[in-house]
Amino acid sequence: MNKQVLLAKRPDGLPTLSTWKFEENKIPEPQEGEVLIKQHYISLDPAMRGWMREGKSYIPPVAINDVMRAGTVGEVIKANNNPKFKEGDFLSGWGGVQQYTVTNGDGYFKIDPNKAPLPKYLGIIGMPGMTAYFGILKVGELKEEDVVLVSGAAGAVGSLVGQIAKIKGCRVIGIAGGKDKCDYLVNELGFDSAIDYKNENVNSSLNQHCPDGIDVFFDNVGGDILDAALSNLRMHARIVICGAISQYNTTSKPKGPSNYLSLLVNRATMKGMVVFDFAEHYPEAIASYSKWLGEGKIKSKEDIYEGIENFHDTFLRLFSGEKLGKLVLKVLE
Amino acid sequence: MNKQVLLAKRPDGLPTLSTWKFEENKIPEPQEGEVLIKQHYISLDPAMRGWMREGKSYIPPVAINDVMRAGTVGEVIKANNNPKFKEGDFLSGWGGVQQYTVTNGDGYFKIDPNKAPLPKYLGIIGMPGMTAYFGILKVGELKEEDVVLVSGAAGAVGSLVGQIAKIKGCRVIGIAGGKDKCDYLVNELGFDSAIDYKNENVNSSLNQHCPDGIDVFFDNVGGDILDAALSNLRMHARIVICGAISQYNTTSKPKGPSNYLSLLVNRATMKGMVVFDFAEHYPEAIASYSKWLGEGKIKSKEDIYEGIENFHDTFLRLFSGEKLGKLVLKVLE
Numbered sequence: 001m002n003k004q005v006l007l008a009k010r011p012d013g014l015p016t017l018s019t020w021k022f023e024e025n026k027i028p029e030p031q032e033g034e035v036l037i038k039q040h041y042i043s044l045d046p047a048m049r050g051w052m053r054e055g056k057s058y059i060p061p062v063a064i065n066d067v068m069r070a071g072t073v074g075e076v077i078k079a080n081n082n083p084k085f086k087e088g089d090f091l092s093g094w095g096g097v098q099q100y101t102v103t104n105g106d107g108y109f110k111i112d113p114n115k116a117p118l119p120k121y122l123g124i125i126g127m128p129g130m131t132a133y134f135g136i137l138k139v140g141e142l143k144e145e146d147v148v149l150v151s152g153a154a155g156a157v158g159s160l161v162g163q164i165a166k167i168k169g170c171r172v173i174g175i176a177g178g179k180d181k182c183d184y185l186v187n188e189l190g191f192d193s194a195i196d197y198k199n200e201n202v203n204s205s206l207n208q209h210c211p212d213g214i215d216v217f218f219d220n221v222g223g224d225i226l227d228a229a230l231s232n233l234r235m236h237a238r239i240v241i242c243g244a245i246s247q248y249n250t251t252s253k254p255k256g257p258s259n260y261l262s263l264l265v266n267r268a269t270m271k272g273m274v275v276f277d278f279a280e281h282y283p284e285a286i287a288s289y290s291k292w293l294g295e296g297k298i299k300s301k302e303d304i305y306e307g308i309e310n311f312h313d314t315f316l317r318l319f320s321g322e323k324l325g326k327l328v329l330k331v332l333e
Numbered sequence: 334m335n336k337q338v339l340l341a342k343r344p345d346g347l348p349t350l351s352t353w354k355f356e357e358n359k360i361p362e363p364q365e366g367e368v369l370i371k372q373h374y375i376s377l378d379p380a381m382r383g384w385m386r387e388g389k390s391y392i393p394p395v396a397i398n399d400v401m402r403a404g405t406v407g408e409v410i411k412a413n414n415n416p417k418f419k420e421g422d423f424l425s426g427w428g429g430v431q432q433y434t435v436t437n438g439d440g441y442f443k444i445d446p447n448k449a450p451l452p453k454y455l456g457i458i459g460m461p462g463m464t465a466y467f468g469i470l471k472v473g474e475l476k477e478e479d480v481v482l483v484s485g486a487a488g489a490v491g492s493l494v495g496q497i498a499k500i501k502g503c504r505v506i507g508i509a510g511g512k513d514k515c516d517y518l519v520n521e522l523g524f525d526s527a528i529d530y531k532n533e534n535v536n537s538s539l540n541q542h543c544p545d546g547i548d549v550f551f552d553n554v555g556g557d558i559l560d561a562a563l564s565n566l567r568m569h570a571r572i573v574i575c576g577a578i579s580q581y582n583t584t585s586k587p588k589g590p591s592n593y594l595s596l597l598v599n600r601a602t603m604k605g606m607v608v609f610d611f612a613e614h615y616p617e618a619i620a621s622y623s624k625w626l627g628e629g630k631i632k633s634k635e636d637i638y639e640g641i642e643n644f645h646d647t648f649l650r651l652f653s654g655e656k657l658g659k660l661v662l663k664v665l666e
Contacts, residue, residue, distance in 0.1 A: 222594075255589065256591035256592070258587050258589035260590060261587065267604075269602055272594070272598065272602075274598075
């Protein structure tokens with residue numbers, strides 16, 4: 001049987017158990033030209049919360065009663081004359097929150113489980129890795145010696161952003177929740193300093209850590225942290241808007257950055273990004289990561305939970321902050 | 334005697350009469366190397382409200398008990414061995430809200446009263462003109478056929494922004510307060526359409542006027558209008574943050590744009606500008622304006638009031654919207 005998680009209704013605020021419909025259906029048969037993938041890992045990402053919301057966005061929302069959209073890695077266990085993939089191939093793609101997926105292969109690509117453990121294909125060499133790479137280097141227009149601030153710094157994207165900036169010769173300050181995460185940033189990942197937003201006033205800590213201001217702010221969080229960063233900009237600063245996890249579950253209007261006129265004072269730029277725009281350049285990022293991993297210059301961590309039955313609780317860890325690095329759910333092996 | 338307006342205290346909200354100190358002092362004598370300027374016109378600009386506020390900005394605030402900072406045009410009536418200027422020269426510069434100014438000439442430049450009436454040097458060929466020109470062309474990266482939205486469109490800067498965009502082959506929508514101003518934009522200045530924010534829902538009017546969204550938004554206003562524009566962006570849109578007149582007199586925190594995640598969805602950019610950064614390129618703008626004025630392609634309007642005694646009431650017109658075009662105060666002639 002194929003265990004699946006469907007979107008039952010659009011949540012108002014934080015998703016609850018009734019947001020989802022848990023189903024067990026017969027494992028589908030691949031039709032002519034299709035493959036059947038047995039999924040090993042499902043990626044859990046903050047962006048998923050956005051896909052549950054109605055309205056215009058960069059991709060259509062997940063429809064009610066559709067399998068919840070999610071990135072996956074798994075193995076082709078049956079192929080029916082698919083032009084690209086055959087049995088035994090490992091594929092990364094948008095398999096959704098389910099154990100088995102039938103697809104014609106569009107949007108999937110082959111990965112090599114011998115080159116890296118499968119969960120890495122959902123992390124550093126997956127969407128978060130691509131987001132970090134192109135977000136900080138292209139959108140953030142990173143330059144050597146920039147002072148770089150990253151929010152959500154212990155997360156899948158943020159931890160890579162900070163490490164890339166260190167590799168490029170920048171001074172890096174991370175914002176994360178709790179002493180453990182902050183210690184991890186400085187001691188394990190080589191950040192220059194870290195601010196614990198749960199126990200510090202971010203604005204005054206920023207003042208202390210970077211009295212001359214920030215050149216690049218890579219924001220995954222929004223809300224008060226974005227306002228604090230805006231209060232500490234250097235001239236010609238760049239703010240990369242990658243996400244706003246603090247605002248995804250608000251039931252009221254999202255909080256806009258009340259300090260946005262700091263953009264004027266500092267001739268600064270705030271720019272939104274969506275990783276898919278860089279798809280044709282992914283190989284460049286993968287090559288860089290491979291090199292840096294080989295040289296021991298970059299670390300990536302996956303936080304792996306087990307069982308599709310635990311999807312809901314695990315998903316909520318994205319918003320409670322109870323995870324470190326890339327959040328992944330193992331569903332079959 | 335020299336009538337002067339000094340900043341008596343920093344206002345909380347809209348300036349009141351007690352914000353100012355009205356003084357009459359002896360007309361000063363120019364010392365060695367200085368000139369004495371008799372000021373004809375004083376420029377009244379929204380930016381002045383910002384200069385009254387304490388705290389870090391793009392220039393230092395006006396100090397308490399200093400003459401209020403303002404742009405001026407006037408005539409040198411006494412020169413004491415100044416290396417650049419002599420009696421009879423007409424100068425534009427930062428003379429402040431007073432009738433006579435003594436200066437060594439730094440920051441002043443000579444203007445020709447025969448080439449254009451003096452008030453134009455505070456408008457189209459002054460700071461507002463430079464702001465409009467570089468703001469829309471350089472910061473807004475204007476391209477032919479862009480759909481351009483301008484707020485504060487009947488103001489000194491906005492009216493020029495829209496006309497430049499028309500000259501460059503764009504479709505232009507202006508936002509202004511009241512039917513008269515909207516008629517002026519469309520009938521006199523050639524805007525394609527206008528939205529009366531006092532009597533229309535800006536968001537739904539935008540939906541109607543530009544269903545495919547905006548490429549460039551030039552914002553002088555902020556607040557709800559910025560939010561409405563953010564809800565109607567095209568992919569890769571550019572937002573030029575020139576000012577936020579709706580927020581300058583709030584006694585609470587300024588309203589941040591709660592729709593700022595539209596920057597992400599639309600891969601859009603929000604960029605702050607300060608006109609002084611373009612100082613070395615002013616001659617280019619002046620040449621373009623002269624050409625367009627000569628060809629009858631651009632119009633500029635000054636709204637001129639008289640008497641330094643009326644400074645306070647006239648200044649408030651910036652915020653009540655009771656003026657059309659560039660607000661100027663005639664102080665002496």
